[in-house]
Amino acid sequence: MKLSEIIIPKRINLNLKSTTKDGVLEELVKLLNLDTHARETVLRTLLAREELGSTGIGKGVAIPHCRSLVVSKVAVAVGRSKAGVSFKSIDKKKAFLFVLIVAPPVGDPPGDYLIALGTVAQGARLLTKDKRFKKIRDIRQFMKLIKELEE
Amino acid sequence: MNPQLRVLIALQDILLLLRDARDPGQKRVLGKMGLKINKLETLESTKADLERQLSPSILSQYRRAIQRHGRIVAPVIKSVCCQCFVRIPSAIDSAEDRNTSLYRCENCGMYLYWVDK
Ligand SMILES: [Zn+2]
Numbered sequence: 001m002k003l004s005e006i007i008i009p010k011r012i013n014l015n016l017k018s019t020t021k022d023g024v025l026e027e028l029v030k031l032l033n034l035d036t037h038a039r040e041t042v043l044r045t046l047l048a049r050e051e052l053g054s055t056g057i058g059k060g061v062a063i064p065h066c067r068s069l070v071v072s073k074v075a076v077a078v079g080r081s082k083a084g085v086s087f088k089s090i091d092k093k094k095a096f097l098f099v100l101i102v103a104p105p106v107g108d109p110p111g112d113y114l115i116a117l118g119t120v121a122q123g124a125r126l127l128t129k130d131k132r133f134k135k136i137r138d139i140r141q142f143m144k145l146i147k148e149l150e151e
Numbered sequence: 152m153n154p155q156l157r158v159l160i161a162l163q164d165i166l167l168l169l170r171d172a173r174d175p176g177q178k179r180v181l182g183k184m185g186l187k188i189n190k191l192e193t194l195e196s197t198k199a200d201l202e203r204q205l206s207p208s209i210l211s212q213y214r215r216a217i218q219r220h221g222r223i224v225a226p227v228i229k230s231v232c233c234q235c236f237v238r239i240p241s242a243i244d245s246a247e248d249r250n251t252s253l254y255r256c257e258n259c260g261m262y263l264y265w266v267d268k
Contacts, residue, residue: 045164049168051190051194051197052188052194053188053189058185063184063186067164070266072226090187105164105167105226110171114177
């Protein structure tokens with residue numbers, strides 16, 4: 001599984017406007033294009049997940065995630081904040097890159113979900129480490145950089 | 152969306168989150184990614200808050216179903232109940248009020264939620 005294979009260009013927002021954790025989560029969930037109820041449910045479950053410990057994994061990356069009944073397949077959305085957002089990350093630094101993963105409840109243990117999380121964690125850290133990351137201007141450049149780093 | 156169905160779905164997501172959080176295998180895998188899990192008690196209180204929003208009869212059905220199957224709501228995907236994999240009768244599957252009324256699977260008794268309606 002590669003990061004470039006699970007990210008869909010129309011689910012990328014390179015200019016997140018929010019300055020708070022809750023706001024970022026809302027903007028990310030919006031990218032999944034769910035109906036109102038599903039969106040509210042996912043948001044509530046994500047917030048509950050954050051209560052267990054921040055999904056800010058350091059190096060400027062956060063990977064908010066949950067499993068929810070309201071999706072039928074793994075859905076991924078990507079956001080970038082130019083100014084960075086305090087996400088109570090493990091290294092106490094701001095997060096700039098956010099990769100949201102919502103998976104259906106099937107699978108016990110949830111193999112695909114954990115593999116997707118691992119792929120995202122690894123790929124996202126490579127991205128924020130690269131000097132070109134902050135200079136990316138459009139989604140095409142973003143996808144190109146991911147593919148390059150994967151090679 | 153039916154208000155009781157909304158609560159049941161929220162509860163089921165929370166129960167799954169609790170189950171995942173308590174699974175030592177998952178905890179180990181997540182830990183390697185830099186994801187620490189703690190403060191389960193906050194989640195327990197969220198769960199209790201949601202349970203208080205259920206009507207007495209649905210609450211007792213919920214408790215029985217959770218004990219027996221670990222869940223109370225089954226997603227319906229492509230006209231099939233994802234708990235028992237039995238096809239939902241077409242009159243119900245195409246009903247206007249699915250998700251706004253409460254429907255249960257005639258085979259396994261799960262409350263039904265149509266995903267990607
Ligand atoms: Zn069934």
